[in-house]
Amino acid sequence: AQSVSQHNHHVILSEAASLELGCNYSYGGTVNLFWYVQYPGQHLQLLLKYFSGDPLVKGIKGFEAEFIKSKFSFNLRKPSVQWSDTAEYFCAVNVYGNNRLAFGKGNQVVVIP
């Protein structure tokens, strides 16, 4: 079945640690890829997106993600997290001709001061 997979649903780390969240999708064809962040009690906000071109994309708040087509992956990274990065992170895929944004199950990230 077509899906978006995010592993390690719960991530706990200390401030200044590096963060990497994995995202794999099983859709073929042309895709758009996104990472959204949801801070506690808030709505989803776009962190970064990949449409085409350079597979390494930079987003807001020091986040970046790398699209590896051969691995169907779009992993999110941040070299040094802050307490304010505590949030739920969602990977999402838009497949050409599908008219929908499919989400992974999310990663709950808790940064300890």
Added chain:
Amino acid sequence: DTAVSQTPKYLVTQMGNDKSIKCEQNLGHDTMYWYKQDSKKFLKIMFSYNNKELIINETVPNRFSPKSPDKAHLNLHINSLELGDSAVYFCASSKEGMNTEAFFGQGTRLTVV
């Protein structure tokens, strides 16, 4: 100005009641969506409308009926509410097609008691 706005933000109601959630976007987008986020934070698409026409209708009970009076509005009406309907409902909008991101509303937290 709020790009995608939903009302109400919170909704507490008894089982068996009928309720509506309204959504409006001022971005000039053609496509609007309703997503349901359950207690485990999983986001699942419910409906998608493009230029007032229903495009996607996922496996959602027919107690849920979306209505799009114009392309800037997509309302969600729920009949005979059940306990399992308790969730956060997010409205979103995007331009039609690929290479476009979705913008989300603030969410409506529905609690059925």
